Amino acid sequence: MSETQTKFFGHDARLKDIISVKDKLSQEYHDEVMEKIFARSWFLLANVNDIPVDGYIAYDVPTFKTSVILTRGKDGSVRAFHNVCRHRGKKVVSTKCGWGSGQGSRLTCWFHGWTYGQDGRLLVVPDERAFVDLDKAKLGLVPVRSEIWSNLIFVNFSEDEPQPLREWLGELSEGFEGYYSEMEKIGTFVADVDANWNFAMDGFSEGYHTVFLHRNTQPELAGKDNPMRHQPVVDIYEKHVRSSNAANPDYLGPPAERLLYAQGRKLSPAVETDLSSLPQGVNRTRSQPWFFDVIWLFPNMAILNGPHWVSTLTIWPIAKDRTRLVTDHYAKKARHAGDRLAQAYTRGLLVSVTREDLAALEEVQAGLESGAIDDLYVSRQEFVIQKRYALINSMLEKA
Numbered sequence: 001m002s003e004t005q006t007k008f009f010g011h012d013a014r015l016k017d018i019i020s021v022k023d024k025l026s027q028e029y030h031d032e033v034m035e036k037i038f039a040r041s042w043f044l045l046a047n048v049n050d051i052p053v054d055g056y057i058a059y060d061v062p063t064f065k066t067s068v069i070l071t072r073g074k075d076g077s078v079r080a081f082h083n084v085c086r087h088r089g090k091k092v093v094s095t096k097c098g099w100g101s102g103q104g105s106r107l108t109c110w111f112h113g114w115t116y117g118q119d120g121r122l123l124v125v126p127d128e129r130a131f132v133d134l135d136k137a138k139l140g141l142v143p144v145r146s147e148i149w150s151n152l153i154f155v156n157f158s159e160d161e162p163q164p165l166r167e168w169l170g171e172l173s174e175g176f177e178g179y180y181s182e183m184e185k186i187g188t189f190v191a192d193v194d195a196n197w198n199f200a201m202d203g204f205s206e207g208y209h210t211v212f213l214h215r216n217t218q219p220e221l222a223g224k225d226n227p228m229r230h231q232p233v234v235d236i237y238e239k240h241v242r243s244s245n246a247a248n249p250d251y252l253g254p255p256a257e258r259l260l261y262a263q264g265r266k267l268s269p270a271v272e273t274d275l276s277s278l279p280q281g282v283n284r285t286r287s288q289p290w291f292f293d294v295i296w297l298f299p300n301m302a303i304l305n306g307p308h309w310v311s312t313l314t315i316w317p318i319a320k321d322r323t324r325l326v327t328d329h330y331a332k333k334a335r336h337a338g339d340r341l342a343q344a345y346t347r348g349l350l351v352s353v354t355r356e357d358l359a360a361l362e363e364v365q366a367g368l369e370s371g372a373i374d375d376l377y378v379s380r381q382e383f384v385i386q387k388r389y390a391l392i393n394s395m396l397e398k399a
Protein backbone atom coordinates (compact mmCIF):
# COMPACT_ATOMS: atom_id res chain seq x y z
CA MET A 1 0.00 0.00 0.00
CA SER A 2 1.41 3.42 -0.89
CA GLU A 3 1.60 5.90 1.98
CA THR A 4 0.70 9.56 1.57
CA GLN A 5 3.97 11.42 1.14
CA THR A 6 4.35 14.74 2.90
CA LYS A 7 5.49 17.73 0.86
CA PHE A 8 7.57 19.98 3.08
CA PHE A 9 7.81 23.62 2.03
CA GLY A 10 10.40 25.70 3.79
CA HIS A 11 13.31 24.21 5.57
CA ASP A 12 14.81 24.21 8.99
CA ALA A 13 18.24 22.63 9.25
CA ARG A 14 18.05 22.65 13.02
CA LEU A 15 15.35 19.98 13.32
CA LYS A 16 16.40 17.00 15.41
CA ASP A 17 14.95 13.50 15.73
CA ILE A 18 16.15 13.09 19.31
CA ILE A 19 15.13 15.61 21.94
CA SER A 20 16.67 15.61 25.39
CA VAL A 21 14.16 16.06 28.19
CA LYS A 22 16.15 16.29 31.42
CA ASP A 23 16.88 19.99 30.97
CA LYS A 24 13.24 20.72 30.03
CA LEU A 25 12.10 19.64 33.49
CA SER A 26 14.29 22.06 35.43
CA GLN A 27 13.19 25.29 37.03
CA GLU A 28 16.11 27.13 35.39
CA TYR A 29 15.00 26.11 31.90
CA HIS A 30 11.41 27.08 32.63
CA ASP A 31 12.40 30.49 33.99
CA GLU A 32 14.63 31.16 31.00
CA VAL A 33 11.87 30.23 28.54
CA MET A 34 9.42 32.50 30.34
CA GLU A 35 11.84 35.41 30.36
CA LYS A 36 13.32 35.13 26.88
CA ILE A 37 10.36 33.79 24.92
CA PHE A 38 6.97 34.20 26.60
CA ALA A 39 7.69 37.70 27.86
CA ARG A 40 8.14 38.84 24.22
CA SER A 41 5.56 36.79 22.30
CA TRP A 42 2.12 37.62 20.96
CA PHE A 43 -0.81 35.56 22.27
CA LEU A 44 -4.17 34.97 20.70
CA LEU A 45 -6.80 35.84 23.28
CA ALA A 46 -10.12 36.06 21.46
CA ASN A 47 -12.08 36.56 18.29
CA VAL A 48 -13.64 40.04 18.12
CA ASN A 49 -17.00 38.22 17.82
CA ASP A 50 -16.51 36.82 21.34
CA ILE A 51 -17.06 40.28 22.84
CA PRO A 52 -20.64 41.51 23.09
CA VAL A 53 -21.16 44.63 20.95
CA ASP A 54 -21.11 47.57 23.33
CA GLY A 55 -19.78 45.28 26.04
CA TYR A 56 -16.77 43.50 27.43
CA ILE A 57 -15.23 40.16 28.23
CA ALA A 58 -12.40 39.23 30.58
CA TYR A 59 -10.00 36.30 30.45
CA ASP A 60 -7.51 35.10 33.00
CA VAL A 61 -3.98 34.76 31.68
CA PRO A 62 -2.22 32.61 34.27
CA THR A 63 1.21 32.72 32.64
CA PHE A 64 1.39 36.45 33.37
CA LYS A 65 -0.57 36.19 36.62
CA THR A 66 -3.10 38.63 35.25
CA SER A 67 -6.53 38.88 33.75
CA VAL A 68 -7.35 40.94 30.67
CA ILE A 69 -10.51 42.89 29.87
CA LEU A 70 -11.39 43.33 26.21
CA THR A 71 -13.98 45.99 25.45
CA ARG A 72 -15.88 46.48 22.20
CA GLY A 73 -17.54 49.83 21.56
CA LYS A 74 -20.65 50.49 19.50
CA ASP A 75 -18.30 51.90 16.87
CA GLY A 76 -16.44 48.57 16.73
CA SER A 77 -13.35 49.80 18.59
CA VAL A 78 -11.63 47.07 20.62
CA ARG A 79 -9.41 47.81 23.60
CA ALA A 80 -7.50 45.70 26.12
CA PHE A 81 -6.79 46.44 29.79
CA HIS A 82 -5.49 44.68 32.84
CA ASN A 83 -8.50 43.53 34.82
CA VAL A 84 -7.29 45.23 37.98
CA CYS A 85 -9.20 47.98 39.76
CA ARG A 86 -7.18 51.12 40.47
CA HIS A 87 -8.75 51.44 43.93
CA ARG A 88 -7.51 48.37 45.81
CA GLY A 89 -6.75 45.89 43.07
CA LYS A 90 -9.77 43.63 42.81
CA LYS A 91 -10.70 42.24 39.40
CA VAL A 92 -13.16 44.69 37.89
CA VAL A 93 -14.84 41.90 35.93
CA SER A 94 -15.13 38.76 38.00
CA THR A 95 -13.79 35.66 36.23
CA LYS A 96 -14.83 32.87 38.54
CA CYS A 97 -14.84 30.31 35.72
CA GLY A 98 -11.72 31.72 34.07
CA TRP A 99 -13.72 34.36 32.20
CA GLY A 100 -16.58 36.79 32.59
CA SER A 101 -18.47 39.11 30.28
CA GLY A 102 -21.16 41.73 30.21
CA GLN A 103 -22.96 44.28 28.14
CA GLY A 104 -23.05 48.02 28.62
CA SER A 105 -20.78 50.99 28.27
CA ARG A 106 -19.66 51.00 31.91
CA LEU A 107 -17.65 48.51 33.93
CA THR A 108 -18.23 48.61 37.65
CA CYS A 109 -15.98 46.99 40.23
CA TRP A 110 -18.45 45.61 42.73
CA PHE A 111 -16.09 45.88 45.69
CA HIS A 112 -16.60 49.64 46.22
CA GLY A 113 -18.30 50.68 43.02
CA TRP A 114 -15.49 52.33 41.07
CA THR A 115 -16.72 52.53 37.49
CA TYR A 116 -14.79 52.71 34.23
CA GLY A 117 -15.70 53.45 30.61
CA GLN A 118 -15.02 51.15 27.68
CA ASP A 119 -12.00 53.32 26.94
CA GLY A 120 -10.63 52.52 30.41
CA ARG A 121 -11.25 55.99 31.88
CA LEU A 122 -12.24 56.10 35.53
CA LEU A 123 -15.68 57.71 35.51
CA VAL A 124 -17.19 57.23 38.95
CA VAL A 125 -15.72 57.03 42.45
CA PRO A 126 -18.46 56.70 45.06
CA ASP A 127 -17.96 59.08 47.99
CA GLU A 128 -15.23 60.80 46.01
CA ARG A 129 -14.92 63.70 48.45
CA ALA A 130 -13.68 61.33 51.16
CA PHE A 131 -10.46 60.85 49.17
CA VAL A 132 -7.67 63.39 49.44
CA ASP A 133 -6.03 64.47 46.17
CA LEU A 134 -7.62 61.83 43.98
CA ASP A 135 -6.98 62.56 40.30
CA LYS A 136 -9.46 60.43 38.35
CA ALA A 137 -7.79 61.33 35.05
CA LYS A 138 -4.68 59.43 36.12
CA LEU A 139 -6.47 56.36 37.39
CA GLY A 140 -7.82 54.69 34.27
CA LEU A 141 -7.49 50.95 33.74
CA VAL A 142 -3.94 49.97 32.80
CA PRO A 143 -3.80 49.19 29.06
CA VAL A 144 -2.49 45.91 27.64
CA ARG A 145 -0.76 46.06 24.26
CA SER A 146 -3.09 44.48 21.70
CA GLU A 147 -3.41 44.16 17.94
CA ILE A 148 -6.05 42.63 15.71
CA TRP A 149 -5.32 40.36 12.77
CA SER A 150 -8.20 39.01 10.67
CA ASN A 151 -10.70 39.57 13.50
CA LEU A 152 -8.47 37.78 16.02
CA ILE A 153 -7.21 39.73 19.03
CA PHE A 154 -3.64 39.22 20.15
CA VAL A 155 -1.98 40.62 23.27
CA ASN A 156 1.65 41.11 24.20
CA PHE A 157 3.01 41.67 27.71
CA SER A 158 6.51 42.77 26.72
CA GLU A 159 7.93 45.70 28.67
CA ASP A 160 9.76 46.81 25.52
CA GLU A 161 8.22 47.61 22.14
CA PRO A 162 7.59 44.17 20.59
CA GLN A 163 7.85 43.10 16.98
CA PRO A 164 4.61 44.24 15.26
CA LEU A 165 2.01 41.45 15.12
CA ARG A 166 1.96 41.15 11.32
CA GLU A 167 5.71 40.86 11.21
CA TRP A 168 5.57 38.24 13.97
CA LEU A 169 2.99 36.27 11.95
CA GLY A 170 5.20 36.54 8.86
CA GLU A 171 3.98 34.65 5.80
CA LEU A 172 0.83 33.62 7.68
CA SER A 173 -0.49 37.16 7.82
CA GLU A 174 -1.95 36.93 4.29
CA GLY A 175 -4.83 34.89 2.91
CA PHE A 176 -7.46 34.80 5.69
CA GLU A 177 -9.63 37.78 4.75
CA GLY A 178 -13.16 37.44 6.11
CA TYR A 179 -12.63 33.90 7.34
CA TYR A 180 -12.49 34.38 11.13
CA SER A 181 -15.07 37.18 11.14
CA GLU A 182 -17.68 34.63 9.98
CA MET A 183 -17.04 32.44 13.02
CA GLU A 184 -18.99 32.44 16.27
CA LYS A 185 -17.96 30.69 19.44
CA ILE A 186 -19.94 27.49 20.07
CA GLY A 187 -18.03 26.13 23.05
CA THR A 188 -15.06 26.47 25.38
CA PHE A 189 -13.18 23.86 27.35
CA VAL A 190 -10.67 24.87 30.01
CA ALA A 191 -8.60 22.54 32.17
CA ASP A 192 -5.55 22.88 34.41
CA VAL A 193 -3.30 19.85 34.23
CA ASP A 194 -0.19 18.59 35.99
CA ALA A 195 2.14 18.81 33.05
CA ASN A 196 4.84 21.03 31.65
CA TRP A 197 3.63 23.33 28.87
CA ASN A 198 6.16 21.96 26.37
CA PHE A 199 4.95 18.38 26.80
CA ALA A 200 1.36 19.63 26.64
CA MET A 201 2.11 21.34 23.33
CA ASP A 202 3.81 18.19 22.08
CA GLY A 203 0.58 16.27 22.65
CA PHE A 204 -1.32 18.63 20.36
CA SER A 205 1.41 18.97 17.76
CA GLU A 206 0.98 15.84 15.68
CA GLY A 207 -1.66 13.62 14.14
CA TYR A 208 0.29 10.42 14.82
CA HIS A 209 -1.41 9.90 18.20
CA THR A 210 -4.92 10.33 16.86
CA VAL A 211 -4.92 6.88 15.24
CA PHE A 212 -4.39 5.28 18.66
CA LEU A 213 -5.34 7.61 21.51
CA HIS A 214 -8.57 8.68 19.83
CA ARG A 215 -9.40 5.26 18.40
CA ASN A 216 -12.74 5.19 20.22
CA THR A 217 -13.83 8.81 20.00
CA GLN A 218 -12.61 9.43 16.46
CA PRO A 219 -12.38 6.11 14.63
CA GLU A 220 -12.18 5.94 10.85
CA LEU A 221 -10.41 9.26 10.44
CA ALA A 222 -7.59 7.51 8.59
CA GLY A 223 -8.27 6.57 4.98
CA LYS A 224 -7.08 3.20 3.71
CA ASP A 225 -4.49 4.93 1.52
CA ASN A 226 -3.23 6.95 4.46
CA PRO A 227 -3.48 4.74 7.57
CA MET A 228 -1.02 6.80 9.62
CA ARG A 229 -2.68 10.07 8.69
CA HIS A 230 0.35 11.71 7.13
CA GLN A 231 -0.17 15.37 6.36
CA PRO A 232 0.03 16.04 2.64
CA VAL A 233 1.32 19.61 2.88
CA VAL A 234 3.50 21.25 5.50
CA ASP A 235 4.74 24.85 5.44
CA ILE A 236 7.61 25.51 7.82
CA TYR A 237 8.12 29.21 8.43
CA GLU A 238 10.54 31.17 10.54
CA LYS A 239 8.53 30.76 13.77
CA HIS A 240 5.27 29.13 12.84
CA VAL A 241 4.07 26.06 10.94
CA ARG A 242 1.01 25.38 8.80
CA SER A 243 -0.13 21.96 7.68
CA SER A 244 -3.05 20.45 5.84
CA ASN A 245 -4.62 17.32 7.26
CA ALA A 246 -5.98 14.63 4.99
CA ALA A 247 -9.49 13.27 5.39
CA ASN A 248 -10.65 9.73 4.94
CA PRO A 249 -12.59 10.00 1.67
CA ASP A 250 -14.71 7.01 2.77
CA TYR A 251 -15.58 8.52 6.15
CA LEU A 252 -19.23 8.09 7.06
CA GLY A 253 -19.30 8.62 10.82
CA PRO A 254 -21.71 7.03 13.29
CA PRO A 255 -25.43 7.16 12.40
CA ALA A 256 -26.26 10.00 14.83
CA GLU A 257 -23.46 12.12 13.43
CA ARG A 258 -24.56 11.48 9.86
CA LEU A 259 -28.10 12.44 10.74
CA LEU A 260 -27.06 15.69 12.45
CA TYR A 261 -24.64 16.77 9.74
CA ALA A 262 -27.34 16.16 7.16
CA GLN A 263 -29.48 18.75 8.99
CA GLY A 264 -26.83 21.45 9.17
CA ARG A 265 -23.38 22.44 8.02
CA LYS A 266 -20.83 19.66 8.27
CA LEU A 267 -18.58 20.27 11.24
CA SER A 268 -15.64 18.26 12.57
CA PRO A 269 -15.05 15.39 11.84
CA ALA A 270 -17.31 15.27 8.77
CA VAL A 271 -15.63 15.61 5.40
CA GLU A 272 -16.57 18.61 3.27
CA THR A 273 -15.61 18.32 -0.37
CA ASP A 274 -16.82 21.76 -1.45
CA LEU A 275 -13.80 24.01 -0.93
CA SER A 276 -15.20 26.97 -2.83
CA SER A 277 -15.79 29.17 0.23
CA LEU A 278 -12.28 28.83 1.62
CA PRO A 279 -9.94 31.80 1.64
CA GLN A 280 -6.59 31.33 0.00
CA GLY A 281 -4.76 30.78 3.31
CA VAL A 282 -6.80 27.71 4.25
CA ASN A 283 -5.89 24.52 2.38
CA ARG A 284 -3.76 26.73 0.19
CA THR A 285 -2.90 23.94 -2.28
CA ARG A 286 -6.58 22.82 -2.39
CA SER A 287 -5.46 19.29 -1.57
CA GLN A 288 -8.16 16.58 -1.54
CA PRO A 289 -9.37 14.66 0.42
CA TRP A 290 -8.97 17.48 2.94
CA PHE A 291 -10.05 17.53 6.57
CA PHE A 292 -8.64 20.75 8.05
CA ASP A 293 -5.50 22.87 8.38
CA VAL A 294 -3.55 23.60 11.50
CA ILE A 295 -1.54 26.73 12.14
CA TRP A 296 0.86 26.32 15.02
CA LEU A 297 1.70 29.74 16.34
CA PHE A 298 4.91 29.80 18.31
CA PRO A 299 5.24 29.27 21.18
CA ASN A 300 1.97 27.91 22.63
CA MET A 301 -1.01 28.12 20.28
CA ALA A 302 -2.71 26.20 17.52
CA ILE A 303 -5.55 27.30 15.24
CA LEU A 304 -7.44 24.56 13.45
CA ASN A 305 -9.03 25.89 10.27
CA GLY A 306 -11.87 23.77 8.91
CA PRO A 307 -14.36 24.28 6.09
CA HIS A 308 -17.12 25.69 8.34
CA TRP A 309 -15.43 25.57 11.71
CA VAL A 310 -12.38 26.76 13.61
CA SER A 311 -10.89 25.61 16.90
CA THR A 312 -8.21 27.43 18.84
CA LEU A 313 -5.93 26.00 21.48
CA THR A 314 -3.74 27.88 23.91
CA ILE A 315 -1.40 26.22 26.36
CA TRP A 316 -0.69 28.64 29.21
CA PRO A 317 2.26 27.69 31.44
CA ILE A 318 1.34 28.21 35.10
CA ALA A 319 4.44 26.65 36.64
CA LYS A 320 7.06 24.27 35.32
CA ASP A 321 4.78 21.31 36.00
CA ARG A 322 1.36 22.95 35.74
CA THR A 323 -0.43 24.14 32.62
CA ARG A 324 -3.78 25.56 31.60
CA LEU A 325 -5.31 24.36 28.39
CA VAL A 326 -7.94 26.57 26.76
CA THR A 327 -9.78 25.36 23.69
CA ASP A 328 -12.40 27.46 21.96
CA HIS A 329 -14.59 26.03 19.24
CA TYR A 330 -16.16 28.17 16.52
CA ALA A 331 -18.53 27.59 13.64
CA LYS A 332 -20.09 29.71 10.96
CA LYS A 333 -23.14 31.51 12.28
CA ALA A 334 -26.06 29.08 12.59
CA ARG A 335 -28.81 29.56 10.00
CA HIS A 336 -31.40 27.31 11.63
CA ALA A 337 -31.99 24.63 14.27
CA GLY A 338 -30.20 22.03 12.13
CA ASP A 339 -26.98 24.01 12.33
CA ARG A 340 -27.43 24.38 16.10
CA LEU A 341 -27.87 20.63 16.52
CA ALA A 342 -24.74 19.95 14.47
CA GLN A 343 -22.87 22.46 16.66
CA ALA A 344 -24.06 20.79 19.87
CA TYR A 345 -22.88 17.42 18.59
CA THR A 346 -19.41 18.55 17.57
CA ARG A 347 -18.96 20.50 20.82
CA GLY A 348 -19.62 17.37 22.90
CA LEU A 349 -17.42 15.18 20.74
CA LEU A 350 -14.48 17.58 20.85
CA VAL A 351 -14.58 17.75 24.66
CA SER A 352 -14.44 13.94 24.82
CA VAL A 353 -11.46 13.92 22.47
CA THR A 354 -9.64 16.60 24.48
CA ARG A 355 -10.14 14.66 27.73
CA GLU A 356 -8.20 11.78 26.21
CA ASP A 357 -5.37 14.17 25.32
CA LEU A 358 -5.29 15.52 28.88
CA ALA A 359 -5.16 12.08 30.45
CA ALA A 360 -2.27 11.12 28.18
CA LEU A 361 -0.24 14.21 28.86
CA GLU A 362 -0.37 13.86 32.65
CA GLU A 363 0.99 10.34 32.14
CA VAL A 364 3.73 11.74 29.90
CA GLN A 365 4.69 14.22 32.61
CA ALA A 366 4.82 11.47 35.24
CA GLY A 367 6.87 9.24 32.94
CA LEU A 368 9.41 11.91 32.18
CA GLU A 369 9.66 13.09 35.79
CA SER A 370 10.51 9.52 36.81
CA GLY A 371 13.90 10.07 35.18
CA ALA A 372 13.74 6.64 33.54
CA ILE A 373 14.40 8.05 30.07
CA ASP A 374 16.57 10.91 28.88
CA ASP A 375 15.35 11.51 25.36
CA LEU A 376 12.31 11.67 23.11
CA TYR A 377 12.48 10.06 19.66
CA VAL A 378 10.33 11.96 17.19
CA SER A 379 9.55 11.29 13.55
CA ARG A 380 9.21 13.68 10.62
CA GLN A 381 5.44 13.48 11.14
CA GLU A 382 6.13 15.12 14.50
CA PHE A 383 7.81 18.04 12.74
CA VAL A 384 6.04 20.67 14.86
CA ILE A 385 7.64 19.24 18.00
CA GLN A 386 11.04 19.24 16.29
CA LYS A 387 10.50 22.78 15.10
CA ARG A 388 9.43 24.21 18.46
CA TYR A 389 12.34 22.72 20.41
CA ALA A 390 14.80 23.82 17.69
CA LEU A 391 13.49 27.36 17.79
CA ILE A 392 13.51 27.53 21.57
CA ASN A 393 17.07 26.21 21.63
CA SER A 394 18.22 28.84 19.18
CA MET A 395 16.41 31.61 21.10
CA LEU A 396 18.01 30.44 24.33
CA GLU A 397 21.30 30.13 22.43
CA LYS A 398 21.65 26.48 23.27
CA ALA A 399 23.16 23.94 20.88
Ligand code: FES
Binds near residue numbers: 085088090112114
Ligand atom coordinates in the same frame (compact mmCIF):
# COMPACT_ATOMS: atom_id res chain seq x y z
S1 FES B 1 -11.19 47.49 44.62
FE1 FES B 1 -12.47 48.08 43.00
S2 FES B 1 -13.79 49.52 43.89
FE2 FES B 1 -12.47 49.00 45.52
Ligand SMILES: [Fe+2]
Binds near residue numbers: 203204213214353357
Ligand atom coordinates in the same frame (compact mmCIF):
# COMPACT_ATOMS: atom_id res chain seq x y z
FE1 LIG C 1 -5.45 14.50 20.46
